[in-house]
Amino acid sequence: MEEKLVSLKDVTFKYDGQDRNAVDGVSFDVSKGEWLAIVGHNGSGKSTLAKLLNGLQFPGFGSILIGDMELSEETVWDVRKKVGMVFQNPDNQFVGTTVQDDVAFGLENLGVQQQMMVKRVQDALNKVKMNEFLDQEPHHLSGGQKQRVAIAGVLALQPDIIILDEATSMLDPRGREEVLDTVRELKEEKILTVISITHDLEEAAKADRIIVLNQGRLYREGTPDEIFHLEDELVGLGLDIPFSVKLSKSLREKGVDLAGSHLTEEELVKDLCALNSRI
Amino acid sequence: MLDKMIFGRFVPLDSPIHRMDPRSKLLLVFFFVCVVFLANNLVTYAILGVFTFILIALSRIPARFLFNGLKPILLLIVFTLLLHIFFTKEGAVLFDLGFVKIYEGGLLEGIYISMRFTFLILVTSLLTLTTSPISITDGMEQLLGPLKKWKMPVHELALMMSISLRFIPTLMEETEKIMKAQTARGVDFSSGPVKERVKSIVPLLVPLFVSSFKRAEDLAIAMEARGYRGSEGRTKYRQLSWQTLDTLLMCSLVVLTALLFLFRS
Numbered sequence: 001m002e003e004k005l006v007s008l009k010d011v012t013f014k015y016d017g018q019d020r021n022a023v024d025g026v027s028f029d030v031s032k033g034e035w036l037a038i039v040g041h042n043g044s045g046k047s048t049l050a051k052l053l054n055g056l057q058f059p060g061f062g063s064i065l066i067g068d069m070e071l072s073e074e075t076v077w078d079v080r081k082k083v084g085m086v087f088q089n090p091d092n093q094f095v096g097t098t099v100q101d102d103v104a105f106g107l108e109n110l111g112v113q114q115q116m117m118v119k120r121v122q123d124a125l126n127k128v129k130m131n132e133f134l135d136q137e138p139h140h141l142s143g144g145q146k147q148r149v150a151i152a153g154v155l156a157l158q159p160d161i162i163i164l165d166e167a168t169s170m171l172d173p174r175g176r177e178e179v180l181d182t183v184r185e186l187k188e189e190k191i192l193t194v195i196s197i198t199h200d201l202e203e204a205a206k207a208d209r210i211i212v213l214n215q216g217r218l219y220r221e222g223t224p225d226e227i228f229h230l231e232d233e234l235v236g237l238g239l240d241i242p243f244s245v246k247l248s249k250s251l252r253e254k255g256v257d258l259a260g261s262h263l264t265e266e267e268l269v270k271d272l273c274a275l276n277s278r279i
Numbered sequence: 280m281l282d283k284m285i286f287g288r289f290v291p292l293d294s295p296i297h298r299m300d301p302r303s304k305l306l307l308v309f310f311f312v313c314v315v316f317l318a319n320n321l322v323t324y325a326i327l328g329v330f331t332f333i334l335i336a337l338s339r340i341p342a343r344f345l346f347n348g349l350k351p352i353l354l355l356i357v358f359t360l361l362l363h364i365f366f367t368k369e370g371a372v373l374f375d376l377g378f379v380k381i382y383e384g385g386l387l388e389g390i391y392i393s394m395r396f397t398f399l400i401l402v403t404s405l406l407t408l409t410t411s412p413i414s415i416t417d418g419m420e421q422l423l424g425p426l427k428k429w430k431m432p433v434h435e436l437a438l439m440m441s442i443s444l445r446f447i448p449t450l451m452e453e454t455e456k457i458m459k460a461q462t463a464r465g466v467d468f469s470s471g472p473v474k475e476r477v478k479s480i481v482p483l484l485v486p487l488f489v490s491s492f493k494r495a496e497d498l499a500i501a502m503e504a505r506g507y508r509g510s511e512g513r514t515k516y517r518q519l520s521w522q523t524l525d526t527l528l529m530c531s532l533v534v535l536t537a538l539l540f541l542f543r544s
Contacts, residue, residue, distance in 0.1 A: 054504050077506065085504045092497035095505075097413045097445045104516035106505040111512040121516070139448035153505065 005160060005193050006030035006053065010062035013048055022048040024216035025062070030161075035187050035194040037204035037224075040213035041238030046197045049213070050165040053195065054083050067160065081110065084154030088166040090146035094138045099130060099149050102138070106157045124156035125149075127191075128182050144175025148182055155186070162186075164196040168203060180206060201234075202242045205263040212237065224263050244268045288348075288407045295524055296338035296409045301418030303525035304406050310532050311402050315395055317539040324394050326538050330531075331398050340408050348404035349397065356393045363389030416440045417517050427510075434510035442498070450491065457486050 006029065013023040023045045030036050040046045051057040052064060055076035064071040066079050084106075087093045096102030103121045112120070125131040128148040138146060147167055154162050164183065168176040180203060186192045196203060204210050210227045212220040214237050220227060227234070228245045235241065248262040257275065262268035291297075296304070318324050335345065349356075369384025406415070420437035427433050458468060461482050468479050 051500075056500060056504060077508065080504060080506050085501075087497065087501055087504075089494075089497055091449050092494045093501035094445070095442065095498065095502060097441055101413075101516060105502075105507075108513050108516055109506040109508065111514050114514060114516065114518055117514070117516050137448070138445065139452065157506070 003032040004029045004065075005032045005034075005067060006195070007065040008062070009065075011049075011052060011059045011064060012061040013045075013052060013057060013059050015048075021216050023052065023059070026213070026216070026218050027062075028211060028218065028221065030193060030195060032160075032193055033187070033190055034209065035183075035196070035207045037207035037210045038195065038197045038213060039199060039201060039204050039210060039239060040219075041199060044213040044237075045216035046199075046213050047165055048216075050085065050163050050195075050197050053161075053163055054085050055079050081157060082159050083161045083163060084157055084159040085163045085165060086147060086150045086154060086167040088169055090143045090150065090170060091138065093150055094146055097137065098134070099125070099136050099138075099141070100134045102149055103153045103156050106153055110157065120156045120158075121152075124152040127155055127186065128152045142175060143171045144178040147171065147175065147179045151179070151182060151186075155191070159192070161193045161195060164194065164198070166198060167196070168198070169200065176200075176203070199239065201228075201239060205242050205245075212239075228263065288404075289411050290340055290344055290408050291411070292339050292409075294337060294339040294409070296334065296405070298522075298524065299409075299528060300519050300521050300525045301410050301414040302422055302519060302521070303528050304410055305415070305418050305422060307528055307532060308403055308406050310536075312399060314532075314536050314539055315399055317536070317543055318395070319391075320542070320544045322542040323539050324391060326535065326542065327398050328394070330535050331401050334405055335401065338405055338409050340405070344408055345401060345404060348408070349400055352396065352400050356396045359396065360389040360393045363392060412444050413441055413517075414519075416444070417515075417519060421519060434513070446494070449494075450487070453490060454483065454487060457483055 008029075009027050011023055011026045012021055014021045026045075026049065038046050038049060048057065052059055053066075053071075055071055058071075058073070066082055069075045069079055069082075071079050094102050095105045100121050103124055104117055107117045107120060122131065125134070128151050130145065130148050130152060133141065133145070133149075138149075141149070150167075151162070162183070168179050171179065183192075183194055183196070184206065187194050194207075196207065198204055205224045205228070207224060210220075210222060210224055211218060212227060212234070219237065220230065228241055231241055231245075231249065242263065244262045244265045244267070248258055248268050252258050258271055262271065315327065318327050364381055364385050365379055367385035367388050368380075368382050369388070371383045372380050373383050373386060374381045410418075416437050419440075420433055423431065423433045423436075462468065466479050466482050468476065468483070470476075471479075
């Protein structure tokens with residue numbers, strides 16, 4: 001396929017004082033421009049995996065390659081320039097007192113010149129459509145807006161990869177849509193490669209490829225279509241399949257003439273309307 | 280309500296004083312606090328008064344904001360005034376009330392001291408009224424910059440200050456939420472004897488502390504993920520610009536000091 005941007009080989013990690021490996025011999029590649037979703041129930045090791053990718057933890061065994069750099073104590077600061085990360089809690093990652101200060105925070109850390117910073121802060125906020133909120137304080141923003149600012153903070157650093165670590169799990173449905181739309185646009189403009197870590201399969205349905213983790217091991221890998229065909233197996237892993245997939249399956253079982261499964265509500269609605277007009 | 284409590288001190292207007300560099304305003308307050316003690320007669324206090332009121336007029340801050348700043352200190356001012364009136368025994372006797380005599384020196388001294396207080400409070404509140412907390416932090420960081428040579432963690436202190444400012448509203452919101460949650464569980468925050476009420480703060484503080492530590496940890500991880508590694512090689516997004524106006528302000532301070540030396544007895 002295309003150029004490999006991230007490559008994990010046999011990555012194993014154990015937290016101090018625990019018997020079980022949090023991440024156990026996981027290997028996969030991520031190609032440039034791809035949207036990869038990593039799903040799994042709580043404690044499946046998906047958040048640990050995110051921390052490993054950004055050098056917030058180092059694997060006990062195995063190797064992580066970001067671009068052409070092997071992740072290690074020496075390269076970690078360079079790797080962080082390439083890999084941006086958005087975390088779960090919108091409040092706990094907002095460092096600056098205002099929107100523009102927060103976006104500038106990462107740039108300040110890298111020692112970017114001031115005039116350059118002003119430009120990059122502007123550009124980044126334009127891309128997430130938060131440019132009208134330059135001087136707004138965080139407590140006046142909604143959760144979705146704060147997460148978009150966090151994405152802008154990552155964008156300003158011009159990384160290759162963005163990792164969303166449960167970035168939408170604390171948001172209301174509207175905030176979630178806002179954030180996912182922003183990410184999709186950025187991915188389509190080929191600005192970023194997206195790795196989204198989530199337990200929300202509706203979110204994962206929008207990815208190009210899904211990796212299912214269970215007990216720290218790679219359980220399955222495939223396109224959303226392939227993964228959602230596992231249905232009962234997923235439920236057994238403590239994951240809930242999207243409503244549209246479930247509905248379309250039940251309809252087919254009842255003998256409604258629908259072709260294939262439906263990953264999103266829009267697809268299902270479209271097919272049902274088409275069916276309706278045929279009858 | 281939240282905003283009023285925390286940032287109500289800062290009145291965002293457009294005035295020459297607002298536009299000044301926070302560094303010059305900080306220096307102004309610092310030196311003003313020193314030179315205030317040079318005044319010791321009517322003329323010098325009048326000079327200080329005129330200087331203070333010119334600054335206030337330039338800042339266009341409505342009087343009621345300044346008065347709010349004075350309110351907590353008012354009692355102290357009145358108390359000092361009375362103390363001096365009744366207990367300083369200098370100069371001629373003005374009134375003889377039988378049990379106590381009021382002397383001229385006491386009255387004057389009392390008025391001088393309370394004026395000194397008033398000017399000090401007015402000028403310092405002018406700083407917080409015309410400068411946003413974050414600018415004050417920036418100004419402090421820059422002014423204290425030279426201390427880095429002696430291993431003073433100036434950048435770290437400034438960052439701590441700005442992060443605290445940033446988290447005050449968040450923690451206030453959280454406090455409110457916990458209060459509601461605990462009220463729903465039967466904790467009574469607003470009535471009962473003082474002892475009970477103080478006790479009821481415990482179920483408020485414990486969860487607040489727990490969550491603050493969690494926040495601090497998350498924030499530290501987020502900062503590290505964004506490449507924060509201390510002050511070394513770091514640039515500043517907010518730039519302070521020293522303008523002619525700031526130089527003028529500093530000059531006016533020199534003039535003020537000279538006048539005070541000239542006219543003090």
